[in-house]
């Protein structure tokens with residue numbers, strides 16, 4: 001029987017191999033965890049009409065045969081429900097609730113502290129035709145220019161590292177967020193490190209930090225899947 005083949009629409013920079021969407025990284029890592037074969041189709045801000053068929057404005061968009069699934073957390077839930085015979089991404093329903101908290105923490109508190117540190121790196125890696133869209137939409141979101149948002153980077157890096165304290169404390173006790181082995185909560189957070197590596201050499205954490213040790217474990221997971229993607233040195 002042929003392996004299941006799923007299709008993922010994945011955000012790319014000017015260089016189509018640089019995949020910088022953390023939410024798409026969550027889905028790629030979830031698919032690897034399930035052991036499902038998949039192909040990615042690069043989508044840039046300027047070619048977003050490629051996902052018009054989904055009726056949804058953001059990637060990831062996953063196509064599984066006749067089904068189209070959107071929103072990274074919903075995709076992970078879908079994969080566990082549809083492929084229950086493969087390794088679970090969550091475990092039981094209580095673990096889903098906890099993973100949802102981790103997901104929300106990472107895409108609010110953590111990313112708002114992290115984004116000023118790499119927003120200009122995104123900008124510098126985009127295709128010329130995507131620059132105006134990115135600047136306009138993000139400046140509207142931030143309520144200031146990209147340059148203002150990215151200013152005071154030394155102070156902002158220190159603040160970001162303080163925001164990581166709950167993660168640091170957890171990873172001082174156990175190798176992964178999910179315990180002895182990584183699962184979806186790990187992918188939710190690590191996705192931001194995997195995605196930023198495609199556009200910046202900044203590692204965001206100090207070498208001795210427990211978060212860095214976990215980050216390196218995650219990069220080497222799945223035979224170095226994330227480490228082998230196009231990007232700066234791990």
Ligand SMILES: N[C@@H](CCC(=O)N[C@@H](CS)C(=O)NCC(=O)O)C(=O)O
Nearest residue numbers: 021022023057058059060071072073
């Ligand atoms: N809540 C969504 C967030 C997805 C998202 O924000 N994707 C961004 C890329 S990282 C996107 O597609 N942006 C399109 C745009 O800004 O036009 C999820 O979890 O899937």
